[in-house]
Amino acid sequence: MTPNPARRSERSRIAILAAALELVREVGYGKLTVEAIAARAGVGKQTIYRWWPSKAAVIFDAFLQHNQTPAAGEVVLPDTGDFAADMRLVLHATVAEFNDPTFASAYRALNTDVQDDPELAEQMLARVLKPTLEAVGERFRAAQRAGQIAGGVDLEVAVEALFGPIYYRWLLRTAPLTTGYADAVLEQLLRGWQAYRP
């Protein structure tokens, strides 16, 4: 049998991404090195640098692959007609992701990097945040058309007002992130969104 270089390449790529996710979870992002990823994946360090410029880039791809992060336009949210129930589902899924150790360690690493790296921040925004924010915005617009959110509410602000407190508690570790907390945030906002009068 002749070896298949393309398949071997793909095997290495997958091994590297898996090793990166395991290691960031085990040792934390600060102590993560490209050397350690290479050793765990059974490849040379130069193989990694051929494909990625930095450990940040490896983690970014590993994160996208792990979550099978959908592209813009591909995120579809539930629309049962019950806006509150649909948003609770979305929030509960977010809380579950944030409490998943593999997701969380990689996503914390990315949120670390974007503080120093406006270019990565833009990529994160475009490839991770925007697809979801836009789908949520679409669901909000449907709710506004259905009269479940009053006409005067600025929906761009509303979306960040809903997800902001979730990220805040998770990133700043003010308290455990629970579905009960997410429900309470949604409840306070829902009442406000309904209370607007044109």
Add this chain to the structure above:
Amino acid sequence: MTPNPARRSERSRIAILAAALELVREVGYGKLTVEAIAARAGVGKQTIYRWWPSKAAVIFDAFLQHNQTPAAGEVVLPDTGDFAADMRLVLHATVAEFNDPTFASAYRALNTDVQDDPELAEQMLARVLKPTLEAVGERFRAAQRAGQIAGGVDLEVAVEALFGPIYYRWLLRTAPLTTGYADAVLEQLLRGWQAYRP
């Protein structure tokens, strides 16, 4: 004149903290080294390590000193009786701080470190976040007693619901952090807080 070692020590300490703040702003936290701080401050690297275990610890102290961060119980918020106006003032001050380059670069660095370091996260919570959160909570309780926030509102959730979206936009760089955005978040929440019926 005999030299005064205590005074010389204090001068070094101040020079180190100032150098750390300048450098984190100039080169970013990822590229910041203890060597560079020492060189800028005109001290030996070992002087820094005598007082601080890591660059994170230097930045933490520099941040506290720069902001003269008050301890728990020392934060006093305006209470004019007009809850909305008082909170707008607090939010505008927060937005101004977050848009100040020296404050922002150091605070981003700390928010980076806490992702990997639950112990630092606890210290940040205790020394930076809690004093303000508690003072805001106190102001919220006064507003609830005055009937400006309905009785059914969970104030612990409310405080994070208000500050979460500010941190979210700033940390994730979804859009520029402006006072207009802060006012809009407050407005949506205020209507919700008033809409509760016991």
